[in-house]
Amino acid sequence: MKDIYNFDIIIVGAGVIGIAIARACAQKNKSVLLIEKNLQFGEGISSRNSEVIHAGIYYPENSLKAKFCRDGMERLYRYCYEKRISIKQTGKLIVQTSAKDEDKLLEIYNLGKKNGCNELRLLNTQEIKKFETEISAVNAIWSPKTGIFDSHSFMKSLLDDFEKEDGIVVFNHNLGKIVKKGRFFEFTIDSTTILKTKTLINCCGLHATKFLESIEDFPKSLIKKTSFCKGTYFGYQGKIPFNHHIYPIPNKAGLGIHFTQDLNENGQFGPDTEWINSEDYAVDFNRVKNAHIQIKKYWPNCDITKIRPVYSGIRPKIGSKVNFEKDFIIQTEHHHNFSGLINLIGIESPGLTASLSIANEIVRNYVED
Ligand SMILES: Cc1cc2nc3c(=O)[nH]c(=O)nc-3n(C[C@H](O)[C@H](O)[C@H](O)COP(=O)(O)OP(=O)(O)OC[C@H]3O[C@@H](n4cnc5c(N)ncnc54)[C@H](O)[C@@H]3O)c2cc1C
Incomplete structure (x- = not known):
């Protein structure tokens, strides 16, 4: 029975x-x-994952991501403050490192505005330096509402x-x-x-x-079909000179190898993108080389010998790696x-x-x- x-x-x-x-x-x-x-x-x-509180910038207008991210962000800040959960409104810079990418940056900025992110600001090189002295970028978007929290x-x-x-x-x-x-x-x-x-x-x-x-x-x-797109994160054995999250212009499957400041004033880089066939979280030292190439675009002083892969996550992509x-x-x-x-x-x-x-x-x- x-x-x-x-x-x-x-x-x-x-x-x-x-x-x-x-x-x-x-x-x-x-x-x-x-x-x-x-x-x-x-x-x-x-x-x-990165534990970043996103402001809802990148997502197609009227998408579920756009709708839930912006509203979710407001709810998350309120909830964490009420419950005294560690949280920090770090702000983030989306950096344009190559002159030819100006249109892409403006596209992101305009999309963000359409998604209700009225707080976004465009910055030129001099203004960027006031936020981050060691960043190399032509232009940037400043997103003050982006943050980090203890998920x-x-x-x-x-x-x-x-x-x-x-x-x-x-x-x-x-x-x-x-x-x-x-x-x-x-x-x-x-x-x-x-x-x-x-x-x-x-x-x-x-x-x-x-x-x-x-x-x-x-x-x-x-x-x-669900395809797995792995993302490896990288630690840095030395001082990272940033006070805000730093994001490059996104690629097709991810947001690019970015820097996220954590709640302890340290931080990490990543995640990168790698299509895999099974749920495998092992990290691979061979991925450091590409990470270094990407990070150097916005942080020229980054030292490859100090980068270590530390953990990974997997994105559930619905469809195939070419069409999801x-x-x-x-x-x-x-x-x-x-x-x-x-x-x-x-x-x-x-x-x-x-x-x-x-x-x-x-x-x-x-x-x-
Ligand atoms: C690399 C990476 C970085 C990210 N960074 C961010 C970020 O900075 N900010 C942000 O907002 N979002 C981020 N995300 C997205 C966010 O992490 C996910 O959207 C969210 O965690 C998904 O939660 P979930 O509950 O759907 O999945 P999960 O956390 O995977 O939960 C699913 C659960 O279902 C269980 N389960 C599966 N099958 C069964 C079964 N048959 N029976 C019982 N239990 C089952 C699993 O064990 C698991 O615990 C990131 C994602 C990735 C991959």
Whole structure:
């Protein structure tokens, strides 16, 4: 005889997105279960990133990224100040290092303005020097609202909020096959327990598309391919002379090898971009050479012998390396005909910044009062 537990909402994946949504649902007086395959929360993409609070500059106008990043940034600052989570509004410079890239910089500036970043300013070489003496750049965009925060404490605090609302989180559980019976999703998490819910929210990060394979009868044609784009970060064994984040003009798959100042007045460079076939976080010393070439474009005094690869993260790119989705994907019944199933797919950067806004949207639109 198996025990049967019925929840209003079951959320799979305790990264920042799953935790933020679980908290928002529990605050609506729903019975919510959050299930994670690892032993702890936030061990996936959410702990292998830059921890930058983005201001919402780069994203296509009217995209989900643009909408959730800007709103998420405001919510994140408010939340962290209220809860006394370490946070710093460092500001950032997006630097144009080659004269031929002026149009690209202006394009980013204009896009940022369209996305509501009215605080952006264009700087010339002399003005840049007032911010950072060792930067070599022709022009730059100054983004004063960009920041850095302690994302682990943020997730921990959201999880505490969730548990205070009687939300339940279980770790170390992989789900078996999921079956849709009438209006309910039904599945086992161990040999003695059956779980039932009308609303199943898939927040499986890198494995969000793979997760769909475990739902019986979910149309295979609707399961998109996830490609992994790894990013290696680099430490510097010496003093880095910057007081703000420094970003080059973005490339196709990432934001370029940038400098992010951390909360301890140190910092790191990265991430770079490398397409890989499996979830492999090992760092490779051979990547230092290219990192040095990129960093030297804005910091000519950078010494290659002081650069070390330190950790890596993986971006979930939906599609292939030559053709991938540019925006977050939120799939609902409207897309796949499975009532009650919500998939959050391709939640790469700026997912940390956007998390509270995404959670708000999910609850507002898809969770009944
Ligand atoms: C290199 C890099 C740098 C980034 N930098 C920034 C930044 O500076 N600022 C910013 O705003 N954003 C940044 N991001 C984006 C941000 O980190 C992500 O958008 C966010 O962390 C995604 O969270 P998630 O919850 O979707 O995924 P995850 O954190 O990966 O969580 C998914 C969880 O689901 C679990 N899971 C998977 N399958 C199952 C299953 N079958 N059963 C149970 N559990 C399962 C996993 O174990 C994992 O814990 C960066 C991303 C990368 C890759």
